[in-house]
Amino acid sequence: MGDLNQLEEKRETAVIIGLITDGVTEELTQEYLDELAFLAETSGATTVKRFTQKMPLPNVATFVGKGKLQEIKEFIKEHEIDMAIFDDDLSPTQIRNIERELNVKILDRSNLILDIFASRARTADAKTQVELAQYEYLLPRLTRMWTHLERQKGGIGMRGPGETQIETDRRIIKDKISRLKAKLEKIDKQKKVQRGNRGKLVRVALVGYTNVGKSTLMNRMSKSDVFAENKLFATLDTTVRKVVIKNIPFLLSDTVGFIRKLPHQLVESFKSTLDEVREADLLLHVVDISHSSFEDHFNTVNETIAEIGAADKPTIVVFNKIDAYKASGGFEEGIHSKPSIEDLKKTWMSKLDKKVIFISAYENLNIDEFKKMLYKEVRQIHITRFPYNDFLYQEYE
Structure with missing residues (x-):
């Protein structure tokens, strides 16, 4: 029974990754990573190691250089790490390439903050705000992990002739965004009345x-x-x-x-x-x-x-x-x-x-x-x- 409890309490482990780019000192990068580690801690993950690399700009394909990515990959494999968290926003291409290489969950700073907001939202208002932000973040980053979305609506009548899965998912998300925006507009009007009162x-x-x-x-x-x-x-x-x-x-x-x-x-x-x-x-x-x-x-x-x-x-x-x-x-x-x-x-x-x-x-x-x-x-x-x-x-x- 004790082992079962320990298993349930096991926290996810993470490595965090940041770049020392032009105009950003190593000291400032470490401060950003301190904050990223605190964000990870708040979301329930334990940071095991941090990786930094000095580059003028992020690599368009993999954020870090290929050698650094290989180093991260070996560490993740050796220590059985659950996720890699990047200190800056990743493009859909970067997420896809890094995921393929590291074969673990990939998060960036925005994704992590949104996750914390989602876990902290208590009222209908906060939940709606967070949900809207999540969908707007996800829309340009649709990958294979979102191919289940059409099942939330049953899928019937949702797929047009020759429409690909990703297009279906994109349309479902746009529809959700429109509905959430309309809901927030209504909430905003109510709040204005409250503030006026x-x-x-x-x-x-x-x-x-x-x-x-x-x-x-x-x-x-x-x-x-x-x-x-x-x-x-x-x-x-x-x-x-x-x-x-x-x-x-x-x-x-x-x-x-x-x-x-x-x-x-x-x-x-x-x-x-x-x-x-x-x-x-x-x-x-x-x-x-x-x-x-x-x-x-x-x-x-x-x-x-x-x-x-x-x-x-x-x-x-x-x-x-x-x-x-x-x-x-x-x-x-x-x-x-x-x-x-x-x-x-x-x-x-x-x-x-x-x-x-x-x-x-x-x-x-x-x-x-x-x-x-x-x-x-x-x-x-x-x-x-x-x-x-x-x-x-x-x-x-």
Whole structure:
């Protein structure tokens, strides 16, 4: 019986593969692969080994060179690896060629992220968004693995004269995409009505890279129980809570985390989630200061915010997880490895052209200062909406 349980708990094993191309340093490639390994871990796979190769551009046929592919093949065979995960999107030709050579499951970064989203989707809305993104990703990549699709509709009357299997599958997927888009349009309209029904209350949206502690901060602010764990994309559905600081109520929403190389299909299908950001009065950009690549994550989120047209919104940058932050230079001599909030205020972080605060949501550090800052920002917006209530507003003590 014990052996059976061990068998059921056996995780799939993976090798991960990345390229050091022109304009991408080896250090940056390793950071990408660290994140890819975390993605694999989140999806339930164990990374056994990583492979990198220096090339000006990916090989159009096999992504990596033939020698490197042979090296990967030998390792996979020797260690009985279940899958190979590539850090960049693969073309249909590359997938076909690599699959033929390695004879294991082949995934690329987008495919893996979509898989995680699919496992995390809980509501009908999130499930529809993920399903649409998956089909849009799969459409140009149809291979023999999709020859079963016509059976989902019974196959009768689906195949035209002389129509090949792949054409049938392509048509079925296009039909599914159309139906899912229509369903999402209906959901979007309902969400717009919901957002409209929230009245004139000030709306604050939490944004940030995935796994930076947005849900933990929301729990701290709203005393609600929003799902939070140390995995990527723990939150898919937008959660909205009414929060009151002193005597001012406002709406706080937690949105899906951003990530580098996020599949464009997901950005498109998660439009209603991003509308929460677009329509917010104030953004709380949460940054995990303890992560070695937090500056890169900070820039990625800013780029995504700019892409969706929300760059000019009032923003508070919330540097979170200060309890786990270790200094790595940039401080005055003599500063210990765990800098204080006063130390952090002397860095480039507090010289941004936005309001900045240093906290630990998990350890409840500097939360009162954060609430004070947030109150002032919300109060300012609230007064412009309800000027006749100005005498009611109190300064935050």
